[in-house]
Amino acid sequence: MEEIAITNNNLPRVVIIGAGFAGLHLVKMLEKKPVQLVLLDQNNHHQFQPLLYQVAIGGLEPDSVVSPVRKLFKSCSNMIFRMVKVESVDAENKRVITNLGFVKYDYLVIATGSSTNFYGLKNIEDNSIGLKSINDAINLRSWILQNLEKSIDGIGEEEKQKLIKFVVVGGGPAGVEMAGALAEFKKYLLANDYPEINSDYMKIYLVQAGDRVLPTMSERSSFHAMKTLRKLGVEVVLNARVNDYDGQHLHYSGPGGKDQILSGVIIWTAGVKGNAVEGFKQSSIVAGNRFAVNEYNQVGDYKDIFAIGDIAFMQTPAFPAGHPMVAQVAIQQGRNLGRNILSLVKTGEVKNKFRYRDKGSMAIIGKKDAVADIKSIFFNGKFGWLIWSVIHLISLTGFKNKVAVAVNWAVKYFTYEKANQLIIRRYAPGKVQQ
Numbered sequence: 001m002e003e004i005a006i007t008n009n010n011l012p013r014v015v016i017i018g019a020g021f022a023g024l025h026l027v028k029m030l031e032k033k034p035v036q037l038v039l040l041d042q043n044n045h046h047q048f049q050p051l052l053y054q055v056a057i058g059g060l061e062p063d064s065v066v067s068p069v070r071k072l073f074k075s076c077s078n079m080i081f082r083m084v085k086v087e088s089v090d091a092e093n094k095r096v097i098t099n100l101g102f103v104k105y106d107y108l109v110i111a112t113g114s115s116t117n118f119y120g121l122k123n124i125e126d127n128s129i130g131l132k133s134i135n136d137a138i139n140l141r142s143w144i145l146q147n148l149e150k151s152i153d154g155i156g157e158e159e160k161q162k163l164i165k166f167v168v169v170g171g172g173p174a175g176v177e178m179a180g181a182l183a184e185f186k187k188y189l190l191a192n193d194y195p196e197i198n199s200d201y202m203k204i205y206l207v208q209a210g211d212r213v214l215p216t217m218s219e220r221s222s223f224h225a226m227k228t229l230r231k232l233g234v235e236v237v238l239n240a241r242v243n244d245y246d247g248q249h250l251h252y253s254g255p256g257g258k259d260q261i262l263s264g265v266i267i268w269t270a271g272v273k274g275n276a277v278e279g280f281k282q283s284s285i286v287a288g289n290r291f292a293v294n295e296y297n298q299v300g301d302y303k304d305i306f307a308i309g310d311i312a313f314m315q316t317p318a319f320p321a322g323h324p325m326v327a328q329v330a331i332q333q334g335r336n337l338g339r340n341i342l343s344l345v346k347t348g349e350v351k352n353k354f355r356y357r358d359k360g361s362m363a364i365i366g367k368k369d370a371v372a373d374i375k376s377i378f379f380n381g382k383f384g385w386l387i388w389s390v391i392h393l394i395s396l397t398g399f400k401n402k403v404a405v406a407v408n409w410a411v412k413y414f415t416y417e418k419a420n421q422l423i424i425r426r427y428a429p430g431k432v433q434q
């Protein structure tokens with residue numbers, strides 16, 4: 001295997017795998033510092049996952065929520081980017097093995113995030129779609145629009161209904177936001193844009209294993225979200241454990257025993273697992289396929305290998321079950337590690353233990369409502385929505401034109417006038433589904 005050609009400039013080399021929230025914020029901390037940064041990602045872009053559902057529903061175009069890494073760091077003279085897929089780490093020889101060759105490191109940071117977890121449900125994996133990447137969002141947009149088109153002519157009534165019965169599995173923020181957006185699509189767009197479709201046929205279900213949606217938020221937020229979703233026409237099914245999909249029906253075990261929902265589109269937001277790279281002892285990897293790290297984000301016994309963001313599992317007295325897999329943890333760990341790497345380079349020691357500053361959690365429910373728990377204060381309704389929007393727009397760090405995105409988003413959001421209802425590439429759903 002060849003070494004990837006990267007000039008060695010005699011500065012300590014920090015190799016970062018992953019240009020997500022964690023990786024990008026680490027690069028920002030180490031920009032123009034006396035280290036050589038090598039950023040590796042399988043894609044050439046950073047993606048803003050919290051707004052993927054807007055792309056899926058045609059509310060935003062894809063390039064509003066993804067940004068090319070090279071452009072983001074145009075002025076970062078000590079960073080080199082390579083679009084490669086990392087396959088494993090050879091810690092003994094301090095090398096990262098990629099699909100195009102190996103890269104040597106002095107310090108290695110794994111910031112590979114997480115991907116959809118189907119918990120071994122093969123039929124579900126083959127026939128549903130997750131919402132973790134811009135690819136997923138564009139595919140889902142195609143799938144929704146294709147089914148709407150297909151449901152118009154030449155098929156029986158039951159098939160028509162099946163095609164436009166959408167089931168979102170997983171009642172966390174992503175599931176709640178997706179279900180709310182689909183309900184508003186039905187409310188504001190269906191009759192106008194698809195007058196041939198009987199709108200009673202379009203149904204949206206949100207299936208949740210626990211006894212409330214948004215289980216990581218306050219009970220008030222859960223209750224408000226559920227009430228709002230139901231008002232929008234979403235059928236919220238609680239205490240339901242999904243176990244199979246046969247191409248016609250989604251099967252689940254609920255409080256009343258086994259049950260099923262006829263459905264043509266299953267959107268799976270029910271879980272994620274870490275994108276752990278190979279080459280580590282099994283003891284370094286914990287449940288959820290994440291790397292166990294100490295409070296400095298060091299992996300196992302390694303002093304020079306770190307994991308940050310979703311891929312890192314850090315247990316502390318305040319977070320006995322690990323930190324939440326959210327953007328703020330990834331951002332703050334990226335920044336903290338930046339300080340620690342600088343101190344390692346200077347003094348050979350890491351100095352700053354990671355302390356998470358929880359800025360609260362939020363979820364949007366349709367166009368006019370949202371819930372937010374910020375420092376044990378609960379906001380909802382239009383005010384919650386406003387907080388959600390401002391925070392998300394501010395967080396679109398480095399995106400080419402925040403103002404343009406904001407205006408574009410607001411216009412589309414409130415009018416649905418120019419919704420992006422484009423089937424640019426066809427999506428061929430899985431094996432069971434016809």
Ligand SMILES: Cc1cc2nc3c(=O)[nH]c(=O)nc-3n(C[C@H](O)[C@H](O)[C@H](O)COP(=O)(O)OP(=O)(O)OC[C@H]3O[C@@H](n4cnc5c(N)ncnc54)[C@H](O)[C@@H]3O)c2cc1C
Nearest residue numbers: 018020021022042049050086112113309310325326327330
């Ligand atoms: C639909 C959705 C909505 C969300 N909404 C919110 C929200 O409202 N608020 C919030 O705080 N959080 C939200 N999150 C969670 C948040 O997006 C994640 O916690 C955050 O992205 C984690 O950042 P990260 O840097 O660890 O990983 P990521 O942002 O996932 O980045 C990982 C990067 O690693 C790259 N990579 C992975 N494996 C390899 C490999 N082998 N080789 C090369 N590159 C690789 C990937 O391409 C990717 O660029 C949401 C997530 C989803 C999916």
